[in-house]
Amino acid sequence: MTKKSMHIGLDDTDSPRKGCTTYVAALLVEKLQRLGAEFIDYPNLVRLNPNAPWKTRGNGALCLRVQYNESDEQQIKQTVISTVEEHADLQCKGTNPGIVFFESATIPRKVETFSKNAITGIVSLSEAFKLLKNVGAEAVGFKKCRGIIGGLAAIGETFQRDCTFEILVYRIPENRGSKRRVDKASIVEMDKATAPYTFNNIDWEEERGLITPRGPDPILLGIRGESPDIVRKAFEIVKPLEPVERWVIFRTNQGTDAHLKLVKQLSQIKPYNPVIAKGTVAANPKIIPRRHVIFSIKDESAQVDCAAYEPTGFLRRVARKLIVGDYVEVSGAVRVPSQEHPSTINLEKIRILRLAPKIVYQNPLCPKCEKRLKSMGKNKGFRCEKCRSRYTDLGKIEIRVKREIKKGLYITSPRSQRHLTKPFRRYGLEKLQTSSKELIENWHFP
Numbered sequence: 001m002t003k004k005s006m007h008i009g010l011d012d013t014d015s016p017r018k019g020c021t022t023y024v025a026a027l028l029v030e031k032l033q034r035l036g037a038e039f040i041d042y043p044n045l046v047r048l049n050p051n052a053p054w055k056t057r058g059n060g061a062l063c064l065r066v067q068y069n070e071s072d073e074q075q076i077k078q079t080v081i082s083t084v085e086e087h088a089d090l091q092c093k094g095t096n097p098g099i100v101f102f103e104s105a106t107i108p109r110k111v112e113t114f115s116k117n118a119i120t121g122i123v124s125l126s127e128a129f130k131l132l133k134n135v136g137a138e139a140v141g142f143k144k145c146r147g148i149i150g151g152l153a154a155i156g157e158t159f160q161r162d163c164t165f166e167i168l169v170y171r172i173p174e175n176r177g178s179k180r181r182v183d184k185a186s187i188v189e190m191d192k193a194t195a196p197y198t199f200n201n202i203d204w205e206e207e208r209g210l211i212t213p214r215g216p217d218p219i220l221l222g223i224r225g226e227s228p229d230i231v232r233k234a235f236e237i238v239k240p241l242e243p244v245e246r247w248v249i250f251r252t253n254q255g256t257d258a259h260l261k262l263v264k265q266l267s268q269i270k271p272y273n274p275v276i277a278k279g280t281v282a283a284n285p286k287i288i289p290r291r292h293v294i295f296s297i298k299d300e301s302a303q304v305d306c307a308a309y310e311p312t313g314f315l316r317r318v319a320r321k322l323i324v325g326d327y328v329e330v331s332g333a334v335r336v337p338s339q340e341h342p343s344t345i346n347l348e349k350i351r352i353l354r355l356a357p358k359i360v361y362q363n364p365l366c367p368k369c370e371k372r373l374k375s376m377g378k379n380k381g382f383r384c385e386k387c388r389s390r391y392t393d394l395g396k397i398e399i400r401v402k403r404e405i406k407k408g409l410y411i412t413s414p415r416s417q418r419h420l421t422k423p424f425r426r427y428g429l430e431k432l433q434t435s436s437k438e439l440i441e442n443w444h445f446p
Helices: 021-034 070-087 108-121 123-134 146-156 184-194 230-238 314-319
Strands: 003-011 044-047 060-069 098-105 138-141 166-171 221-223 242-251 274-288 293-296 303-308 326-334 342-353 358-362 397-401 408-411
Touching: 003 070, 003 146, 021 070, 021 242, 044 108, 044 146, 044 408, 060 070, 060 146, 070 098, 070 230, 098 146, 098 221, 108 123, 108 146, 123 138, 138 242, 138 408, 166 230, 166 342, 221 230, 230 242, 242 408, 274 303, 274 342, 293 314, 303 314, 314 342, 314 408
Parallel strands: 044 242, 303 342
Antiparallel strands: 003 060, 003 098, 044 060, 098 138, 166 221, 166 242, 274 293, 274 326, 293 303, 326 342, 342 408, 358 397
């Protein structure tokens, strides 16, 4: 019997109070396999633009890619729809689920472009509907249907280059909402045993584990890494102290900087967009309440503020040490301007490209006794308190001070890194082409 290929995109089933679209995908892995569907890739977890004003909690959309017998098609679609209906928080005002079914062996370039735009910028529902019609995809939406955008975008992310993997482990229903219980020492052991091939397991600044989320969702823990094998190995080391309902390995764009888009001039930045921009520090950093750091950069086209907020930790401390004249590359999200604040780049990274000389001026030494002279007033010269000598022809001495920071890349602390932010540990491990789509054995349970 001839096999057909289908890409199933899902988004916006969760809410701030419960649910998780990855959990819906995990349930569907089990259900679709029971219907005879064969997965041709790991479930894809695609993080979209983290600055979209209507984003879901983690702004993650899902895609399931399967082959199946044509006779099972309607049952597969109905299973997906009924599972979303059952587990989406439809009572929440901001939850607007969407499902997209696309039957094709390959993904059109225009769908890939749509996905890229949804990750790096803002796309509209009308754009999604137009593209659905153009490529012959089928969509099912609930309420405002905004999840259709994410569902289509997830289908379009084909991971032609860099990608990572995450094993997500889910709690039994009766434990959801309570504090997650995982042995802390085992997280440290896992991190050491799998470094550098897993990342963002621990924030060493605060000595806090990062693999357990804090929200009301059904996830017990998640471990991110470079391959399916390494994240499964990592999970085997970690010791949950509560029952596990199920787990699944996902292919994802997390930790790849996929959201950041280079702008050639500061005048090109747009609200909500994640950008990479270069400029010269135009105003020394200032500290605002709660220890946030603000400084300005400029180029020939514009000037823009940059903000390193208190939770960014190490990045904020580096930002404080910049001075006028430093040439930097900044990465982060563009905040919408208001009456009180101009457009601001909320920083994720700073790359210092060139350091300006830091100059301080001191009074000269007395030529007779070498004691530091005292000023007698503006343009009135200097006097020596030790030998009483006076000098009207001497000026202040220029001293170049050693900078406390060096050229190079600085990244926000792990606890405040967004899902898409590439951490230090991944630099040099980027994938230059799609890794094999052949799935390992036991990539999910049950």
